[in-house]
Amino acid sequence: MSDYRRDFAAEIRSNKRKSVILFIGLPLLLMALCWVIGRTYDYGDFGLPVGFIVAVSVMLITYFLGDDIILGFTGAREATWESDQVLFNVVDEMRIAAGLPMPRVYVIDSFALNAFATGWSPDNAAVAVTRGLIEKLDRDELQGVIAHEMGHVANLDIRYALSLNDGRSNCTHRGRLPQNTLVRQRQNRPRIQQR
């Protein structure tokens, strides 16, 4: 079945499922790795409890701090209505159109044209936009970009991306973000959006 025939509900279900698999699977892999390393270097099964602690902390960090880590690495600062009226209004408009709660809004001081959404669920999502994007695009164009990001929030792509990164590739990948111009991390996205 070709991907574009699937509806949104199916996409959301698939993202939820994949997120759970990745969220649990990747730390388990890490745990196994610790065990194997312990065995290799004659520590017996000592690697197993160590790996367990590592895995659990990775999960906790991803769940509670994942979005903050990403936002921190990109140097994003929280925007207010006073500082960025148009951006704030546009985000508000798009979240009304999508029937979602208002996400936190961030601005990244960079000339690059980029934007991303992050968070575990629509209730605690965040949308970040570069200063370059705000200055370069007119109101309608900005609305288009934000609509796209709200799509990631509604479809739970943000959760999928967080689970996939599990606090690791976040650091390498999202940290590099402002250098890419409007090219988003394609490997982080479900196939339907690539086309």
Next chain:
Amino acid sequence: MGFFIFLGIVVVIVLWVMSMYNGLVTLRNQVKGAWSQIDVQLKRRHDLIPNLVEVVKDYMSYEQETLEKVIKARNTAVSAQGPAAVSAAENQVTGALRQLFAVFENYPDLKANQNVMKLQEELTSTENKIAFARQYYNDTVMTYNTKQELFPANLFASGLGFKKEEYYQVPEEEKQNVKVDLR
């Protein structure tokens, strides 16, 4: 044995009716919430208009008529009762505001005033929010109505007290083509 099979079937049916009922209640509340979103934005517009008029009236002494039209439309909308009257009145407000913003172009001083620009952006945004809130309302109504009409939910829905909601309709006068006079 037969009794247990019968019991199993009854339990499955009861569980299914329960989940359908809960789903419909959730949707009904979503429809209500979506409707109140529209009201929130309309209220916001009512609050913004006097501020804007207050700020621009010194600049626009020759446009008293346009300003009065905006205020009058706004006051009519505030006191309007019932969905049809509200809808008609709000459309008057939209039209009057558009006219006012068009006149803005003749006053460069206005464009230099930060306060005016902020208020204009706020009103433009509120205008958009009203439109998007209406669109979202219609989306939820569609989901709610469809869920009631689908078999086999349609056998139970009306019996359990669910009614189909009405869509927000664009008033007739707004459907007319815009006449552009280029002479």
